[in-house]
Amino acid sequence: MFSLNNSEKDTVNSTASTKRLARAMMVSDGEFALILACCNSVERQQQVLNLLTEFSSIDIHEILLSPATDTLYTAISSAIGTTQPEALMVRGLESVVEINQLILSTNMMRNEFRKQFRFPLMLWVNDEILRKLVWLAPDFKDWAASTIRFDVPHNQLVESEQRAISA
Secondary structure (H helix, E strand, O other), rough: OOOOOOOHHHHHHHHHHHHHHHHHHHOOOOOOOEEEEEOHHHHHHHHHHHHHHHHHHOOOEEOOOOOOOHHHHHHHHEEEHOOOOEEEEEEHHHHHOOHHHHHHHHHOHHHHHHHHHHOOEEEEEOOHHHHHHHHHOHHHOOOOOEEEOOOHHHHHHHHHHHHHHHH
């Protein structure tokens, strides 16, 4: 019987999830769509982004939030100006100092996202941010069809944590 080792399984799962992500952005077709991509590793996010360019012909703009960001809607509006990108990817939510306030304001402003943004909005979240979205912004979070997961294998997470501790 043929079986894959953990590394091969992770590659297959990551490729499948990346294809799902590319497809979710393509089907938006000029309409607002909320896409949540969950990954607990910034390194893994970058690997997925590199892979995404192979699967998607869409021009994806990227915003990296600063720790001082207080509202997601304003950060996006300021970054894109009057342009409507084909797709927008937001990273750095895990670094926002007042994340609870940002998530609460996002939920309150949710209708403005649909009115003003005619493109798929992909938010990179980790497990903690995802839990906060569920609790603090359930109406906004419900707009996402499903969360696309890019789980880091446990042994890779442990190695990453050990590197961070010894650095």
